[in-house]
Structures are given as C-alpha cells and as structure tokens.
Amino acid sequence: MNQFNLSYPSEIKSESKLIEDVTWIMIKEGITTDKIKRVLLVLTEIFNNALIHGNNCDINKQITVLLIVKPDEVRADISDEGENGPQKIRIRPQLDPESIGGRGIDLIEHFAESVSYVELESGGLKVSVVIKLEYEKKVIKQ
Amino acid sequence: MNITKNEMEQVTVFTLNGRLDLASGGDLKDAVKSFMSTDKNMIHLNLEEVDFINSSGLGVLVSIMKEVRLQKGRLTLSNLATYVQEIFEITQLSHIFEIYEDEEEALRSYHILSMV
Numbered sequence: 073m074n075q076f077n078l079s080y081p082s083e084i085k086s087e088s089k090l091i092e093d094v095t096w097i098m099i100k101e102g103i104t105t106d107k108i109k110r111v112l113l114v115l116t117e118i119f120n121n122a123l124i125h126g127n128n129c130d131i132n133k134q135i136t137v138l139l140i141v142k143p144d145e146v147r148a149d150i151s152d153e154g155e156n157g158p159q160k161i162r163i164r165p166q167l168d169p170e171s172i173g174g175r176g177i178d179l180i181e182h183f184a185e186s187v188s189y190v191e192l193e194s195g196g197l198k199v200s201v202v203i204k205l206e207y208e209k210k211v212i213k214q
Numbered sequence: 215m216n217i218t219k220n221e222m223e224q225v226t227v228f229t230l231n232g233r234l235d236l237a238s239g240g241d242l243k244d245a246v247k248s249f250m251s252t253d254k255n256m257i258h259l260n261l262e263e264v265d266f267i268n269s270s271g272l273g274v275l276v277s278i279m280k281e282v283r284l285q286k287g288r289l290t291l292s293n294l295a296t297y298v299q300e301i302f303e304i305t306q307l308s309h310i311f312e313i314y315e316d317e318e319e320a321l322r323s324y325h326i327l328s329m330v
Contacts, residue, residue, distance in 0.1 A: 088237045091266075109266060109297055116268045120236050172276050175269040175305045182304050 074101060078137040080119075082127035082152075086135070090119050094139065101141045107205045111146050114183050117176040118150045118199045126152030126197055144205055145185070151198040183207070217245050224324040225256040225290075227317065231263035234271030243274050247281055255287025256324060260317050262293035272305060279311065288312070292320045 076097055080086035091112055098108040119135060127133035133153040140147040168174075180187055185202040192198055215238035216231040228246060232238065246257060257278070261267075275291070282289040292314040294302065302308040314320035 084237055087235060087270075091233070091235070106297070112266060113268055113301075116235060116270075120268070120270060123236075169306050169310055170276060170280070172273040173269070175272055178305060179269055179301065 073140060073142050076137075076139040076141070078139065080135050080137070081131050082123050082129055082133045082135060083131045084123070084129070086123065087116055087120060090137065091116065097139065097141065098146075103141070103205065107207070110183050110207060111203050111205075114180050114201055114203050115148055115150070117180045118148070118201060121176055122150055122152035122154070122197065122199070126154035128154065146203045146205065147201070148203075149198055149200045151192060152196045153194065154197065155195045215241055217242060219245070219249065221254075222321070225258050225288075225321065226254060227258045227260060227321070229260040229263070233266040234261075234264050234274065235266065235268050236270035239270050239274035243277055246278050250281060250285055250287070252285055255282060255285040257282055257287065258290045258292065258317065258320050258324070260293050261291060261295070261298060262317075264295070264298060267298050267301060269305070272301070272307060275311070276307070288324075290314060290320045290323070292317045 078090070078093055080089060094112055094115055095108060098111060103111075115137070119137070122135045123129060127135065135153075136151045138149040180201065183203065185204045187199065187201045190198045190200070215233060218229045218231075220227045220229070226249065228242075230242065234242065250257065259275070259278075264271075279289050290312045293316055294313060299308070299313075302311070302313070314323070
C-alpha cells in the first residue's frame with residue numbers, strides 16, 4: 073500500500089495537473105490503462121465538484137487529495153475549503169436529461185465501490201471514495 | 215485536445231483527439247460554436263481518438279447539441295470507445311444524441327437525407 077498527498081489551487085487548469093499526477097502514480101504502481109481511466113473519471117468528478125461548487129474557483133483555496141493505492145483498489149479523500157456541506161448533494165434535484173451539468177455524482181456512484189461525504193470542521197467538504205480496480209459492469213438504470 | 219475540421223458538402227466533421235474534460239471542453243465548444251451559422255449547421259463529431267471524457271466533457275457536447283438545435287441543424291457522433299459509450303448510457307445521453315458506429319455510416323445518413 074502506498075499513500076500520496078497532493079494539493080492544488082482552485083483553478084481549472086488544476087484538473088489537468090491532477091490527471092497527470094494520478095496517471096503517473098498509477099503507472100508507477102503498475103496499474104493498467106483501462107483501470108486508470110475509471111479511477112481518473114471518479115477522481116476528476118469529485119475534484120471538479122470541489123473546484124466549482126466547493127471552492128467557487130477561488131485560486132486562493134486549495135483542494136487536497138489523499139490517495140491510497142492498493143493492488144486491488146484505490147482509496148481517495150478529496151477535501152475543499154468551501155462552505156457547502158454534504159446537504160447540497162443529498163437534496164440535489166432530478167436531473168433534466170438535457171441539462172449541461174449535474175451528471176458527476178451519478179458517474180461517481182456508478183464507478184465507485186463506495187462514496188461518503190463529510191462536512192469538515194472548517195466548513196469544507198471531504199469526499200471519501202473507494203474504487204475497485206477489477207470492474208464489474210453494473211446494471212444501468214433506465 | 216486537438217481538433218481537426220473537415221468541411222464537406224452536407225456536413226462538417228470535427229475529429230477530436232485527446233481528453234474531453236473541464237479544461238479542454240471550452241476549446242471544443244469555441245471551435246464548433248464559432249464555426250456554426252444557419253447555413254453551416256450540420257455537424258458531425260468523431261470521438262475515436264477521445265481517450266478520456268468526464269461529465270464536464272458531456273456538458274460541452276450537450277451545449278453544442280443545443281446550439282445546433284438553435285441553428286435548426288443536426289448533430290451526430292461516432293466512433294465512441296466502449297468506455298465512452300458506457301458513460302453515455304449511465305448518464306442517459308445515449309437517448310439524447312444521434313450516435314453512429316463509425317463516421318462512414320454517419321456521413322451516409324447526411325447524404326441520404328439530403329436526397330429526400
């Protein structure tokens with residue numbers, strides 16, 4: 073098991089930096105490309121929520137990522153410095169199929185083994201996720 | 215992301231290469247929207263070389279679809295990788311977009327429709 077601590081300013085180009093860093097870590101840990109994509113998908117969804125909804129793209133606010141890589145799974149805690157707790161996620165409205173946004177949570181919950189949301193004492197949100205590396209395709213709700 | 219454009223008689227094909235995400239989505243949106251007009255409103259996107267897409271990228275595609283609709287045009291997609299196709303199904307976007315197996319099949323549909 074290897075643990076990595078990453079931190080990014082809240083700006084759009086940080087998403088690319090996260091992707092590069094996580095890809096490098098996964099390759100170094102011997103994880104294959106197809107598995108890396110699913111890990112990246114889940115992590116970028118959580119990261120972008122933290123960036124946009126948590127930290128409001130305030131470059132002075134950080135997003136921290138704790139990544140734990142095991143042979144069969146990846147665990148991550150992604151925390152922002154915002155003021156929007158988990159309530160907004162729990163009460164999110166039904167998605168209009170033609171809306172521009174709002175699909176991130178569904179993708180996270182589909183590809184992750186588990187996901188939990190905790191409000192930090194500082195007011196920010198910590199999202200903890202477990203992603204199994206051996207992926208079994210789930211039934212897609214219609 | 216690299217975007218190449220090929221203007222044909224009935225349709226303009228944008229071939230995408232790379233990631234379609236928050237950072238790159240804006241480039242695609244700008245490239246397509248700045249090109250479109252009421253007489254250039256048939257757009258095909260070839261996603262064969264798109265090796266990563268997330269919900270931000272999907273949002274850009276929806277935004278383009280709405281713009282095409284506003285211009286009374288048509289938007290088609292093709293060559294979705296298995297992983298990308300799955301993401302479309304999970305998010306129900308496979309019901310919203312007109313998706314073809316390959317570019318040739320998509321372009322044939324434009325040719326056929328133009329003959330009607």
